[in-house]
Amino acid sequence: MTASGLLEEIADVGRDGKRGGYSRHAFDAPEHDLRTWFVERAQRLGLDVETDRNGNLWAWWGAPGPDAVVTGSHLDSVPGGGAFDGPLGVASALAAVESLQRKGFRPVKPFAVVVFAEEEGGRFGVPCLGSRLLTGTIDADKARGLRDQSGVTFAEAAVKSGLDAERLGADPDRLALVGRFLELHVEQGRGLVDLGRPVAVGSTVIAHGRWRFSFEGQGNHAGATLIADRADPMLPAAETVVAVRRLARTHADARATVGRLVPTPGGTNVIASTVDLWLDARVPGTGTPELVEEIRQAAGAAAEAEGCRLAVTRESYSDDVVFDAGLRRDLGGWLGDPPELPTGAGHDAAILSGFVPAGMLYVRNPTGISHSPEEFAEVDDVETGARALAEVLERLAA
Known part of the structure; x- marks a missing residue:
């Protein structure tokens, strides 16, 4: 099971015949199908999957516990978005777990793959909504009242998906389990193209x-x-x-x-x-x-x-986010001194960085275009990114 092979499995989910690309939004049918796919794939790896109070999915390798190593991304998209923004990080995390299992590795620290809900804000307007709710950086009442273009509130959509709307909001007990968080993402720009490199470490996120x-x-x-x-x-x-x-x-x-x-x-x-x-x-x-x-x-x-x-x-x-210096230093040393790149794109890792050591890995996008059907990553680069993620996760969880 390779990261590129996993992306192929979901290549037809949420295709947008009008805009091109993909439209996969929080709690709609395509996103539900992707969540089902993730649960099935994680369970095949022996991971225990649970949904938190805010609709984020957590797949645990072993028992949940403090100082956990957590990786993942999101499965939703902007309207008419590309195939890689979000799903690349999820597919790479699953592929990394399988490759570590094949070599006989077992994490010493608690370990989880997470899928955050409504990262793009494509349905309810607020980006990184799942991670903002988890960390308490958005008021729960405000989140419950957010409406999509059809007038459906986030609370109503959450209830329809099996959540308890009254329990939406800050989840300090779950957040306290996270020791380090690492998100792999397709690069949303031309930094790696211009440098001729397949993988980079994230440095900052613009306010x-x-x-x-x-x-x-x-x-x-x-x-x-x-x-x-x-x-x-x-x-x-x-x-x-x-x-x-x-x-x-x-x-x-x-x-x-x-x-x-x-x-x-x-x-x-x-x-x-x-x-x-x-x-x-x-x-x-x-x-x-x-x-x-x-x-x-x-x-x-x-x-x-x-x-x-x-x-x-x-x-x-x-505000401006500077990713954890110690984690960036470790990533650079373990991965052979890849370049560090800033970004103007927001991510769940940036939300979590205010609470736990967090970092990012970027995979080269030869078009330099994102939030568009033209977003792309070569198979070789996808697999290079997944191997880099597995290398880092093994060291973090050992």
Whole structure:
């Protein structure tokens, strides 16, 4: 059982015929099928699988206990995402366990493979929701009230999947079991391509967050309403999209994106009554809130000029993350001094890093493209990454 072979087993799950790539979201049918696949595969390896109060899956090699070595990633995707973001880390973890078992290794320390729920925020909007709930870095009531585009709350979806909505939230007893956490992930950029290397160690994650800008105007008839009589929220929303790019250019190494814009009611011949716009902003250091405030001011001025109202809601935010120095040093020594790379992409490892020593391994992506059907990794690189993960896990759990 190789990591690339495991990825082949799930290659048809959640294919998106409209967008291309994959759409696998928390507690939907494709993600449920992937969770079932993971449980079956883990049980074949003799691992004991349990679901925690927040919907995260834990596959234990031996009895759970403190100072556990934990590895894993996620199985959900962004809408129309690639095949590797998330599942590569899960498949590589399972393949690493099997390779260690074949050579007769048995962990001295407790050992687990974890699958975190709703890492991408593709359904309920908040990234790394499973790890945020585990660590208590999101309010449980806020999480319960999150809604998908159909109006279903996270609590309702969780209950339908067999969870107790009242128990969602911080899980300090489980978190206390984790001694070290290591996540393998496809690289979401060109660092390894440019360096000509197959594997890297993660160094930092840029501070990032998501904000919802809600513009409220006056819904009306597109043909019967004179231009002078309109309060059209689509105009300040459009001006905000342009302002995001313009203002991001004034901050060093900033990344700011509007990837989703939803008018209500959404008719072709209807002036929208409201327009919701989601901003993803990432600036190294402490610059993200400053950039967002500049965007808010520009959006507010555009809304006022059109006779509309604006409300801004912060949906998530994480400061800069520097992965554990001791673990990075160990990874570098054990793996023959691979390069260290920063990233602008968020990960569950970054959430856990505030509570336990955490680190990341990246596998080369020859396209340099991620969150897209063009995301890719060569079979040889996938297997090199899985072998590197097995090497590290053996040393950590010995």
